[in-house]
Amino acid sequence: MTVNDPRITVGVDGSAGSTAAVTWAAKLASRRRLQLKIVHGLQVAGLYYGGGMTGIGAATLFEAVQKDGERAIADARTLAASIDKDLVIVTDLPNDPPVPTLIDESRHARMLVVGRTGTGGFTGMLVGGTAATVAAHAHCPVAVIRGRHDSAIVPETGPVAVGIDGSPNSEQAIAVAFEEASLRGVPLVAVHAWNDIVYEDTRGTARILTQPGTLEEGEDRLLTERLAGWPEKYPDVEIGRVLVRDRPRRALLEISEEAQLVVVGSRGRGGFTGMLLGSTSQALVQHAQCPVLVVRPERKA
Known part of the structure; x- marks a missing residue:
């Protein structure tokens, strides 16, 4: 920023x-x-x-x-x-x-x-x-x-939440989220949601992964890696972790009911090329229960 x-x-x-x-x-x-x-x-x-x-x-x-x-x-x-x-x-x-x-x-x-x-x-x-x-x-x-339940009551208490998916844009969202949490003196909740269905080609052919336990370990490792180094940079920020097998939009919409701010990248690792605003960001912009901060990729000079 x-x-x-x-x-x-x-x-x-x-x-x-x-x-x-x-x-x-x-x-x-x-x-x-x-x-x-x-x-x-x-x-x-x-x-x-x-x-x-x-x-x-x-x-x-x-x-x-x-x-x-x-x-x-x-x-x-x-x-x-x-x-x-x-x-x-x-x-x-x-x-x-x-x-x-x-x-x-x-x-x-x-x-x-x-x-x-x-x-x-x-x-x-x-x-x-x-x-x-x-x-x-x-x-x-x-x-x-956005306010609670489409009202003008904008929450000023609760943690800052950030959606993490491992994409470069997500890395930028993490940086902004830590800054906002530190500025407000509130905890940061790092949310990483995943599911056991992956799409293998442009036709949308799907398969279900058969080793959910192994996959969850990998997703937990991804979240740990993405948060590495940030506690040292922001020692004043208490960090909570949410790792859930679910669609990211649903997980973040649920946590928006308790947060004062949700930070997301404009596009995640599952976004389609040319889509400037991902489906998760769009859902939050339209339905979140608190303010949503959408972080755009940095423009190259």
């Missing part, structure tokens, strides 16, 4: 999900002593092209949309300042669609934060896959702020 600009960026739209995202992002920026950038995309292209409006009507509607955006920005700024009066806050209100805006903002952020739902400038922040799209293409980790 090394980026030129030391900032946390949050996308806002005035919805309840957006309010939760601003609160979470402001607390994180305050804790890290980073700048907070609040962004709202106006999404005004349709007012002029294909929207059936021209002249005074389009101008009037644009003015209303802009005022809504300004109000969302102002409310978010007031909320963030109430959390930390010394927080450095900047804002932006571009006349651009939300997804390209957020992806571009991710080039200059330590972390990008979005709510689980949206209205106005960020309509359909989950419906239609906007959050998943941002998480799949961003240049920094993306936090999707």
Whole structure:
């Protein structure tokens, strides 16, 4: 998570999900002593092209949309300042669609934060896959702020959980998860889920492994190897291990009911080439019971 600009960026739209995202992002920026950038995309292209409006009507509607955006920005700024009066806050209100805006903002952020739902400038922040799209293409980790049972109640207690599968992207998720657990002063739960069905070719031919005991020993060894060295780097972080024969998404969704944050890589070792967001990450972004932090592979210069 090394980026030129030391900032946390949050996308806002005035919805309840957006309010939760601003609160979470402001607390994180305050804790890290980073700048907070609040962004709202106006999404005004349709007012002029294909929207059936021209002249005074389009101008009037644009003015209303802009005022809504300004109000969302102002409310978010007031909320963030109430959390930390010394927080450095900047804002932006571009006349651009939300997804390209957020992806571009991710080039200059330590972390990008979005709510689980949206209205106005960020309509359909989950419906239609906007959050998943941002998480799949961003240049920094993306936090999707989810509450318990689809509510606005975002948990602030419980451990940080991380999904581990042995992929390079999983290694990056482990690094971020330890940092977040240390920052919060809470335990880290390392979750490694596996099953005894493997696919042997591109046609999806499956076979069931006949030595589950031997396989479990290997998976336990993999988890141990992936955690090696981290206790020395973060001696303040208590580490719990969960090794379960199950689908990763189900195991992580279950632990999200007790965690305050779940960290995953955007793609695991079972992902298909060209799939920018794996099925486990997608499931968590849409159904987790706590905020989800999706860690993207590092971009090569």
